[in-house]
Amino acid sequence: MSTKKQRQQMVAEKTEAEKNRILKIMRDAEIYTLTLDPLIESYxxxxxxxxxxxxxxxxxxxxxxxxxxxxxxxxxxxKHPLAQQVETWADKKTKALDLLGLTNKSKGRVVTGGSSVRQDEEMKKPAAVVDELTAHRNKWRKT
Known part of the structure; x- marks a missing residue:
C-alpha cells in the first residue's frame, strides 16, 4: 500500500508522461494545433x-x-464503487481521445480541418479488384 502523497506523485508522473506521449503522436501525425490545447488539458x-x-x-x-x-x-x-468509477472514467477518456482524433473511429476525419489531398493532386477512384470468389460468382450469374 502506498501513501496518499506517493499516489499523487505517481499520478502526476503518469499524467506528464501521457501529455508528452499525446503531443508527440499529434505532432508526428501533423494534427496538432494550438486550438486543441483546451481539449488536451481536458483529456x-x-x-x-x-x-x-x-x-x-x-x-x-x-x-x-x-x-x-x-x-x-x-x-x-x-458492484464495487471503484470498479464503476474506473469504467466510467475509461469511457470518458476514450471519448476525449476521439475528440482529439486519436482513435480508430476518427481515422477518416481530419481534426485540423485541412484536406489530406494536396491542391495539385487529384483523387482517383481505385480500380476494382476481382478476386477468385468474385470471378466465380460472375461466371455463374451470366448463364
Missing amino acids: LDIFEIYQTMYIQWKEKGFPSTQRHTNKAGATNNS
Missing part, C-alpha cells in the same frame, strides 16, 4: 482522475463486487 484532467481511481482499485486487489447490508438486514453483493 489530461480526465486521465488524472482515471489514474487515481485505477490505483486505488488496484491497491484493493481489483474487487469486482462488495457486500452491502440493507436496512432489512439482508446482505447482497453489489
Whole structure:
C-alpha cells in the first residue's frame, strides 16, 4: 500500500508522461494545433482522475463486487464503487481521445480541418479488384 502523497506523485508522473506521449503522436501525425490545447488539458484532467481511481482499485486487489447490508438486514453483493468509477472514467477518456482524433473511429476525419489531398493532386477512384470468389460468382450469374 502506498501513501496518499506517493499516489499523487505517481499520478502526476503518469499524467506528464501521457501529455508528452499525446503531443508527440499529434505532432508526428501533423494534427496538432494550438486550438486543441483546451481539449488536451481536458483529456489530461480526465486521465488524472482515471489514474487515481485505477490505483486505488488496484491497491484493493481489483474487487469486482462488495457486500452491502440493507436496512432489512439482508446482505447482497453489489458492484464495487471503484470498479464503476474506473469504467466510467475509461469511457470518458476514450471519448476525449476521439475528440482529439486519436482513435480508430476518427481515422477518416481530419481534426485540423485541412484536406489530406494536396491542391495539385487529384483523387482517383481505385480500380476494382476481382478476386477468385468474385470471378466465380460472375461466371455463374451470366448463364
